[in-house]
Amino acid sequence: MGWFRPFRLIKRLVPRDLMGRSLLIIVIPLLLLQIITTWVFFDRHWDLVSRRLNTAVATEIGLIARLIHTYPGEAMQEWAFSVARITQGLVFTVTPGARLPEIPPQNSDPIERALARRMGSYIPYPFVIDARPGEDFLTVHMRVPDGLLSVELSKERLFTETIFLFVFWVASSSIVLFGVAAIFMRNQVRPMLRLARAADAFGKGREAPNLKIAGATEVRQAARAFNAMRERIRRQIDQRTGMLAGVSHDLRTPLTRMKLQLAMMEGVDGVDTLRADIGEMERMIEAYLDFARGTGTETAQTTDLGALLEEVVERHRRAGGRIALSVPQAIILPLKRQAFERCVGNIIGNAVRHGTRVDVRACPGGEYAEITVDDDGPGIPPEQREAVFKAFQRLETSRNLKTGGMGLGLTIARDLVRGMGGDIALLDGPLGGLRVRLQFPL
Known part of the structure; x- marks a missing residue:
């Protein structure tokens, strides 16, 4: 062809x-x-x-x-x-x-x-x-x-010489007309660029000022629609956050009363079993709330990625995990700190739970900062790697929360990463287990 x-x-x-x-x-x-x-x-x-x-x-x-x-x-x-x-x-x-x-x-x-x-x-x-x-x-x-x-x-x-005068005036008028056209087109394109930047920032979970309504009629209509959509999404997030705060309070109050009652029943048969059941219920409620809360209303702030990763890794090291951290150069980017700690904490926790060695590495790559978490565990078969991101999907078929969890860890992790404009992928790891690759926009 x-x-x-x-x-x-x-x-x-x-x-x-x-x-x-x-x-x-x-x-x-x-x-x-x-x-x-x-x-x-x-x-x-x-x-x-x-x-x-x-x-x-x-x-x-x-x-x-x-x-x-x-x-x-x-x-x-x-x-x-x-x-x-x-x-x-x-x-x-x-x-x-x-x-x-x-x-x-x-x-x-x-x-x-x-x-x-x-x-x-x-x-x-x-x-x-x-x-x-x-x-x-x-x-x-x-x-x-x-x-x-x-x-x-x-x-x-x-x-x-009229020939040369004609050529001069033709070239001059063309340059003037081109300059006028460029000025007018720049003024028409500028509102669309502002709309694109505002949509990109909002999609990455970053705070952006209200979009100025300017430009042609169609561009003004698109800007108004974007501002209205952003306000509706913000109201929905605020309403969901408020509802979850009330649900959390209502559920924890009776559990606290039950724990106090059990504390007064020391020595009675079955108290330890009930106390374990209440602890399990608290963990389940926390997992459900984390899943439903998502990124919440937290705003992104300029953060030193290496220092934040060091804090998250150190907490898991104190819990007994063998974790190697490598950050070759300083990486500064906007992040939602709590969402990032919860997301990376889930990933590293899974790696420590299923493997004996964990390597964490962060490096910049073009428009994104890339974090990889490698372990030497059993890994996840390629055909099941997309399924584990679904809510309540567990590869371990028993109902034992200590071995299989709630099936929400990776779901929460992807929800948090995408809420900050990034993405997550599961790959074959160099240690023989699983590699989790996280990408966050710079």
């Missing part, structure tokens, strides 16, 4: 941003119009004007040559040469017995070519033209019966 290649090349050359494409839509027709207009003008104007100018000069030279041939004599010759010099600006000289000089034609000089075409029709003598490139004058040598007749004239008589 070789005929697709030019289209692919054009597609690669076309700008990808809206500003560039909009200017291209304006500039291409403008350039085509100017090129066509200039070409038509040059083709007609240059040919017509140069033909008439060269015809006039050739006629004047031919008239003087015939006049001195028809009426020989020094007096007539001097009078004719004087009239030609005063009225036409032609300087004639006669060299008796001289031969026609050998001057190669300057085929690249359009003035010489145009004059040579006209001279052949009005002068009955052999002639050559010495165009003298770079000079303001040229000389026409003619072999007349008495010797060599030469005439010197200014090149300005053979062309007009």
Whole structure:
């Protein structure tokens, strides 16, 4: 499909941003119009004007040559040469017995070519033209019966400067129109760029000021819709957070009373079992609330990723985990601190629970900061790696929370990471177990 290649090349050359494409839509027709207009003008104007100018000069030279041939004599010759010099600006000289000089034609000089075409029709003598490139004058040598007749004239008589003025005004007007178009297009594109930046910041969980309503009607409508959508989402998050706070309080109050009652029943059979059941219920409630709470209303703050990772890893080390941390260089980025600690804590906790060795590494990678958590545990089969992100999905089929958990850890982790504009993936690890890769936007 070789005929697709030019289209692919054009597609690669076309700008990808809206500003560039909009200017291209304006500039291409403008350039085509100017090129066509200039070409038509040059083709007609240059040919017509140069033909008439060269015809006039050739006629004047031919008239003087015939006049001195028809009426020989020094007096007539001097009078004719004087009239030609005063009225036409032609300087004639006669060299008796001289031969026609050998001057190669300057085929690249359009003035010489145009004059040579006209001279052949009005002068009955052999002639050559010495165009003298770079000079303001040229000389026409003619072999007349008495010797060599030469005439010197200014090149300005053979062309007009209106052509260059036309080109200058065409180029100037094109530059001015292009500048005006660029200013107007920039003002139209700027509100769309603000909308894109605001949507990107909101999608990454970062605080952004209200979007200014500006631009064309469609852009204003999109900005109003975005502001309304953002307010609805914020109200929904606030309502959910308030509801969860009430649910947490209502559930913990009776559990606290039950724990107090059990404390007064020391020595009674079955108290330890009931106390374990209450502890399990508290852990279940915390897991449910963490899952439903998500990122909450926490705002992102500029954070030293290495220092924060050190705090999270140190807590798991105190709990007995063998964890190696590597942060080769300082990484500063906006993060929701509590959400990050909960997310990475879940990942490292899973790695410590299922393996004996855990390696944690953080490094910048383009637009994202990348964190990898490797363990030497049994890992997760590739076909089940997407399923474990579903709520209450447990690879361990028993209902023992100590071995299988609630099945919400990875669900909460992905919800938190995506709430900060990042992503999470499960891969094969270099230690033989699982690698968890976290990406957070810089």
